[in-house]
Amino acid sequence: MRTRRLLPLLALVLVSGCAQLAYYGQAANGQFTLLDRAHPIDDWLADPHADAGLKAKLKSTKQMRRFAVTDLGLPDNRSYTEYADLQRPFALWNVVAAPALSLEPKQWCFPIAGCVNYRGYFSKEAAQKFAAEMRQQGYDVQVSGVPAYSTLGWFNDPLLSTFIKYPDGELARLIFHELAHQTVYAKDDTQFNESYATTVEQAGVERWLQAAGDPKMRAAYVQFEGRKQEFLALLLKYREQLASNYASDLSDAQKLQKKAEIFVALQEDYQRLKASWGGYTGYDRWFAEPLSNAHLALVATYYDLVPGFKALLAQQQTLPKFYAAVARLAALSKEERHRQLDELAKGAIP
Numbered sequence: 001m002r003t004r005r006l007l008p009l010l011a012l013v014l015v016s017g018c019a020q021l022a023y024y025g026q027a028a029n030g031q032f033t034l035l036d037r038a039h040p041i042d043d044w045l046a047d048p049h050a051d052a053g054l055k056a057k058l059k060s061t062k063q064m065r066r067f068a069v070t071d072l073g074l075p076d077n078r079s080y081t082e083y084a085d086l087q088r089p090f091a092l093w094n095v096v097a098a099p100a101l102s103l104e105p106k107q108w109c110f111p112i113a114g115c116v117n118y119r120g121y122f123s124k125e126a127a128q129k130f131a132a133e134m135r136q137q138g139y140d141v142q143v144s145g146v147p148a149y150s151t152l153g154w155f156n157d158p159l160l161s162t163f164i165k166y167p168d169g170e171l172a173r174l175i176f177h178e179l180a181h182q183t184v185y186a187k188d189d190t191q192f193n194e195s196y197a198t199t200v201e202q203a204g205v206e207r208w209l210q211a212a213g214d215p216k217m218r219a220a221y222v223q224f225e226g227r228k229q230e231f232l233a234l235l236l237k238y239r240e241q242l243a244s245n246y247a248s249d250l251s252d253a254q255k256l257q258k259k260a261e262i263f264v265a266l267q268e269d270y271q272r273l274k275a276s277w278g279g280y281t282g283y284d285r286w287f288a289e290p291l292s293n294a295h296l297a298l299v300a301t302y303y304d305l306v307p308g309f310k311a312l313l314a315q316q317q318t319l320p321k322f323y324a325a326v327a328r329l330a331a332l333s334k335e336e337r338h339r340q341l342d343e344l345a346k347g348a349i350p
Contacts, residue, residue, distance in 0.1 A: 030122025037084035038158035057164050064172045072204045073320045074179040078156035085161045090145030093127035094118040097139040098293040101246050105297035114187030140292030150181035169221030176204035183323050186330040195305035231283050238266040239296045263291040308341030
């Protein structure tokens with residue numbers, strides 16, 4: 001089964017031109033290696049040498065996976081029924097690029113996934129090499145580690161060592177998010193896809209915590225979600241300042257100077273926010289590279305359309321009906337589906 005499902009990736013390698021050959025080759029090899037490391041959860045639980053903490057987490061994920069099917073209506077397949085120890089900190093590394101005076105991310109287009117605002121590599125070194133090439137072309141660039149991703153149902157996505165140690169609320173959130181990508185996917189519309197999956201994750205975790213969480217778990221997730229929302233608000237505040245700067249009548253040199261000042265202010269504001277959290281370091285890695293437009297280019301991708309999706313969920317009342325309604329939106333043109341979601345967010349569509 002795995003070999004058969006790898007055929008589309010291998011075919012892409014064979015038909016691609018030289019410019020894409022190496023990229024598709026690393027993608028096929030990386031995906032195959034990841035799947036080859038995956039083994040059924042029950043095998044890990046039966047292994048007397050497996051870590052006890054890992055076994056406890058795997059038992060929890062079995063409950064989350066069943067809840068995803070029975071209570072959230074998410075796909076009942078083999079995704080997240082296996083576990084792979086990758087022996088590296090991230091599943092892959094994404095490269096995001098944006099012009100020096102714009103927050104509009106560069107897009108790359110692929111035969112299966114369509115056009116997306118990032119380029120993924122299974123090797124950090126390969127990602128950094130490509131990032132250097134983009135910087136030489138004048139782009140602002142960010143390389144960021146990604147703990148999980150969805151293959152949109154082409155493969156049985158396994159649980160990974162890169163996120164298995166997350167607190168249970170965060171772990172459930174990630175599983176529900178990635179499974180949502182298998183239910184509906186609009187080609188060439190990252191904002192739609194990610195905002196939809198974010199809506200499903202939020203609704204799913206709320207239901208799961210009510211059904212299976214204890215007070216300590218709920219409190220931990222409320223704290224996690226609160227910090228995330230505060231950090232997001234911080235980024236959106238400075239993203240708006242950058243957008244205003246780039247749209248102004250200043251000269252390019254003045255815009256670049258103002259840009260540098262905005263990023264300094266963002267760093268300082270983050271330190272104050274971090275102090276209010278008691279020194280929590282969960283977002284420090286976001287600042288691992290010098291700040292640039294690429295850091296903020298995708299901030300709105302996961303959240304801008306969420307209000308419309310939440311209104312649609314309230315309108316449809318049940319998740320299965322919601323998924324069907326989202327699928328109908330995905331069949332529309334990008335402009336029309338975004339227009340309808342904006343109208344839903346405003347309450348204009350009853």
